[in-house]
Amino acid sequence: MNDLHALPANAALAQSRSSPWRDWLSVLSVALGAFAFVTTAYLPVGILPPIASALGITDGVAGPMVTVPGMVAVVSAPAIMLGAGWMNRRHLLLLLTLLLVASNAVSADR
Numbered sequence: 001m002n003d004l005h006a007l008p009a010n011a012a013l014a015q016s017r018s019s020p021w022r023d024w025l026s027v028l029s030v031a032l033g034a035f036a037f038v039t040t041a042y043l044p045v046g047i048l049p050p051i052a053s054a055l056g057i058t059d060g061v062a063g064p065m066v067t068v069p070g071m072v073a074v075v076s077a078p079a080i081m082l083g084a085g086w087m088n089r090r091h092l093l094l095l096l097t098l099l100l101v102a103s104n105a106v107s108a109d110r
Contacts, residue, residue: 033097040104041069 044051045066052062084092 036100
C-alpha cells in the first residue's frame with residue numbers, strides 16, 4: 001500500500017544529510033543576497049543630491065542614474081525568467097549574484 005506521506009528516496013536522503021549549521025548558512029546567504037540587492041537598488045536614491053553636486057550637475061540630470069536601472073530591470077526580469085527555464089536555479093542565482101558583485105566592483109572603482 002502506498003503511503004501518501006512517505007518521502008521519495010532522494011528527499012529522505014537529503015533530509016538525513018541536512019544539518020542545522022547548513023540550514024543556517026542557507027538562511028545567511030539569502031539574507032546577505034537580499035541586503036546586497038536592496039542596498040544596490042535603493043542606496044543611490046538616498047544619496048542622489050550629493051552625487052549630483054559632486055559631479056557638478058543638477059539633480060534632474062543625475063536622476064536617470066536611478067531611473068535607467070529600474071527600466072532595465074523591468075525588461076530583464078521577465079526575460080531572464082522566460083529564457084532561463086532550462087537552467088538550474090542555483091546556477092542562475094549564482095550567475096546573477098556574480099553579475100551584481102561585478103557591477104558593484106566596477107562602480108566602486110570609479
